[in-house]
Amino acid sequence: MQTRGLLNLAGALLVTALLGATLASCGSSGESVKTSSILTSDAAARTVGLLLVSGSTGADGGFNFDGYGNGAMRVSVPLGWRVDVTCKNASAILSHSCAIVDDRPLSPFRTPTAFPGASTPEPEGGLEPGASASFTFLAARVGTFRIACLVSGHEIDGMWDWLVVTPAGLPKLTT
Numbered sequence: 001m002q003t004r005g006l007l008n009l010a011g012a013l014l015v016t017a018l019l020g021a022t023l024a025s026c027g028s029s030g031e032s033v034k035t036s037s038i039l040t041s042d043a044a045a046r047t048v049g050l051l052l053v054s055g056s057t058g059a060d061g062g063f064n065f066d067g068y069g070n071g072a073m074r075v076s077v078p079l080g081w082r083v084d085v086t087c088k089n090a091s092a093i094l095s096h097s098c099a100i101v102d103d104r105p106l107s108p109f110r111t112p113t114a115f116p117g118a119s120t121p122e123p124e125g126g127l128e129p130g131a132s133a134s135f136t137f138l139a140a141r142v143g144t145f146r147i148a149c150l151v152s153g154h155e156i157d158g159m160w161d162w163l164v165v166t167p168a169g170l171p172k173l174t175t
Contacts, residue, residue, distance in 0.1 A: 038066050039075060041171040047082045048139075048171045050075060052098045054127075054149060054159070055091030062091055063159035065098070065147060073161040074174045075147065077139045081171070087120050088132045095126030096149050100137065100163055103144050106156050113137075114145045123150035139165040 040049040055062045060069035077083055087098035099119035101111045113119045115137040120127055126149070127133055142165050149159040 038073075039171060039173040041081075043170065045082075046078075046080065047084060048077050050083060050085045051088070052085060052147065053088045053090050054096035054098060055089060055094060060158045062094065063149070063154055063157045065149075065159070065161055068161055068175055070158040071160060071162055072175060073147075074164060075162065076164045076166050076169070076172045076174075078166055078169050078171065079139055079142050081139050082136060083139055084134065084136050085118075086132065086134045087127065089127040089129055091129050093129060094154075095128055095151055096154065096159070097123035097126040097151055098133075098135075099123045099148050099150050101146050101148050101150070103146055111148070111150055111155075114143075115140060119150070124152065126151040126154075141165060142167050 038051050041047065052065045054065055057064060057067040059067045063069055065073065083100075085098060085100075087096075089096045097120045099111070100114045101118075102114045104111070110124065113123075117135055118137040120133040120135060145163045145165070146155075147161045147163050148155045
């Protein structure tokens with residue numbers, strides 16, 4: 001009787017350990033891209049370079065930017081700085097886009113960009129797998145905005161992060 005109870009306990013502990021290891025490997029922080037490759041800046045020119053690799057990892061079911069989704073990445077940019085965004089679709093099967101939108105409730109309808117020119121071309125259709133596009137915009141107003149994929153259903157599935165335009169300071173990235 002005692003041997004059987006110990007075997008059941010050992011089996012339960014093994015299952016718990018395996019489940020914990022599996023769940024830990026699914027989190028976005030374990031699969032994220034190095035933050036130094038995401039954000040670059042030139043204070044003298046007042047410009048920020050932002051590399052958004054959509055679907056770059058399997059984190060959040062592939063609905064991520066640089067391995068981060070559901071608001072886990074926060075990019076801060078000072079007011080009046082130019083933001084040069086490169087959007088690369090690393091997915092092998094899904095189209096993705098990159099856009100900066102106002103922080104409004106998520107909607108299945110077209111979401112307008114927060115700044116003129118702040119999206120990849122045809123953001124609802126997205127970039128084909130393996131494609132890239134760039135866009136530039138001026139961080140012209142202070143506030144909190146979303147970095148989002150506007151392909152239908154992707155933002156609701158967690159493919160969004162934060163862009164914060166601050167009154168002053170230097171650009172920074174937090175995860």
